Amino acid sequence: MAVARTFAVALNGLDGHVVEVEADIAPGLPAFVLIGLPDTALGESRERVRAAAVNAGCPLTQRKLTINLSPAALRKQGSGFDLAIAVAALAASGDVGVESVSGVVHLGELGLDGRLRPIPGVLPSVAAARRAGFAKVMVPTANAEEAELVEGIRVIAVASLRDAAIWHGAGFSPEPVDPVGLPAAGARSNEDDGALDMIDVLGNDEAIEALTVAAAGGHHVSMVGPPGAGKTMLAARLPGILPDLTDDEALEVTSILSLVGAPIGRELMRRPPFEAPHHTASAISIVGGGSGRIVPGAVVRATNGVLFLDEAPEFPARVLDVLRQPLEAGTITVHRANGVAAFPARFQLVLAANPCPCGRYGSPDDECTCTPIARRRYLARLSGPLLDRVDIRLSVRRLSVAAMRASRAGGSPISGHEPESTSGSSAAIRQRVVEARAVAAERLAATPWTRNAHVSGSWLRTGPRHLPHAVTSSLDRAFERGAITMRGFDRTLRLAWTLADLDSASTPTAHHVGAALFLRRGMGS
Known part of the structure; x- marks a missing residue:
């Protein structure tokens, strides 16, 4: 035979x-x-x-x-x-x-x-x-x-x-059987983030505008503030202002869901995923692994979406350090005794932290009992190399009722936009993000990149789009003083281009570079 x-x-x-x-x-x-x-x-x-x-x-x-x-x-x-x-x-x-x-x-x-x-x-x-x-x-x-x-x-x-x-042509007579079905858990919907609207966030116009900048350019964000300041609420609504996924991104995200055994519906996932692992998560659960088949971790499941680490200083240092390589490369390679597997891992990282172990430092109503050394040690759990890869750093404060009402009265100190455009619904903000990304995609059409956060630093500094010294003078001075690293210099330039795209400007101005440096060094601190 x-x-x-x-x-x-x-x-x-x-x-x-x-x-x-x-x-x-x-x-x-x-x-x-x-x-x-x-x-x-x-x-x-x-x-x-x-x-x-x-x-x-x-x-x-x-x-x-x-x-x-x-x-x-x-x-x-x-x-x-x-x-x-x-x-x-x-x-x-x-x-x-x-x-x-x-x-x-x-x-x-x-x-x-x-x-x-x-x-x-x-x-x-x-x-x-x-x-x-x-x-x-x-x-x-x-x-x-x-x-x-x-x-x-x-x-x-x-x-x-x-x-x-x-x-296949066998001569057997058909015998009807009941097909084995999928698990009872429902497939993820393309409308899952529809109930989380940015319009629910009151009194944090600066933070909303900063997240708009992050969404427009694909930038990473850290937020420091006391409990109740709205850090988790803001992070959970970031996917709602991100544009729908492209065809290739949707296929990639849906393929990852299929790989982990999640039920898949009748259409590709068009909305960005949101992953929020608990601070007790292990390094393997974050990057992926397993004794048999290598299963994707949280950084892979967050591909083309958002990875949110709440109470980030509570994560073990080893877990936080494994994020460095995917943040730079956009991929993760998992090595195990039974084989090696490579996965996509290009996501937006959002870190949230209290200002001290008790969480009351800087609060006008509560007294902090932490010593200065304890506060420094707590935030030092977020290592310098990890924070250097974070583009936007926010200090989020709990606001009073009067401040919450007055927050609608003026524009954002970042870009000067009218408050209606910064504090509106997620749909309205998403439209601004879509328009800014379209501007960036047109500018980068002849390059391998589509978003500002992914652009090579050397291309920004020496390529056809490099900015004159008169525009980058504030950034140059910060670099000369050692206030930012070379990586920070490049990331600030990317932020400046995103701010210019949101303003529909053909090139960043000195104001955009200054605002980017403001975001980079810790807005509101």
Whole structure:
């Protein structure tokens, strides 16, 4: 009997690699041999596939069956190869068409009753199959809607191994079964952030304008203030003023949700994600890992969105330090004994902290009991290298009723905009952000970047858009005094360009550079 071949997909992070599944039947004692560097879950597929085939009414051969997963040097993980192994074995024994199975990518886990169970990572797997040139993919019924999000490939949904065999030409009579469904948890909605509107934030016009600048340029933010000052409220509403994701960003975000096993709806996620891990989170939960399949961490799940660390000084220093590399590179590579996985990790970081351990320092009503040394040690938990990567630093104060009412009377000290445009609804602020990003995208059309926060510092300093000394004189003096680092110099220039984009200015002025330096060195401090 000739060797039968079909295909599956092995995921390494978000990257999918098409795997050829070969089945060979040879004379000898009954055996089921699986080779090709499978992990434990995949190695156990021998028993799952054999039992599923028997209970589905299409038993496998009783001769020696060898399954090879090629390329053999590539690690294969998980139970998503079950369907491909089963149909390849059936094709080798002549129960289904060899030519039919060779043109389809098969994804799915088999239950002992022969039904197909949904698996995580279907969306990136189908996208990898399409990139490899395949026109058809077979998936469990529960994963069909998710797979159909990838355009240009035919999705074949089957509920059981018997249905899959019949589709490939087996002479079995159909036996209806109830498809295995997805978990009861609902899929994330594109309107999840609609209830959190910036108009609910009162008396913090300066902070709202600063977050508008952060959203327009993709800048990182830190907020220091006593409890009740509105830090968490502001951070939770930042995704609401971010623009909808582009097609590529939406596919990336939805693929990450698929990879972690979250239910996927009928459309790609168009709203930026928001991740807020607790301060007891470990470094592995932040960056990703696991003893088996490498699972994305919070920095990956926040890709193209916001990562909010509330009570940031309470996070262990080791956890905070792992953020440095993804903040600079926009990617994270997780190394474990069972393999290496690379993930996207370009997000906006928002840090929130109390001014001291008791949280009352600077409050006009409460007396702080912390010593100056205790206050310095508390905030020193946020290391200098980490804070140097934060573009905007806010000092948020609790406001009185009189100050809250008077806050609407004047414009923002950052850019001088009228208060209606800085303290309006999230939809109105989002429109300003969209317009500013469009200006930046047009200016950067001939470069690899689309947002100001991602632009190379050397390009800003020496490229065609470099600013004259008369405009950057305040920034130059701060650098000469050692008040900011070279990284801080570049990040301040990026902020100045974002402020200019919000003002629809063709180039930053000295006022924009001064306002950027004001934001960089700690607004309101």
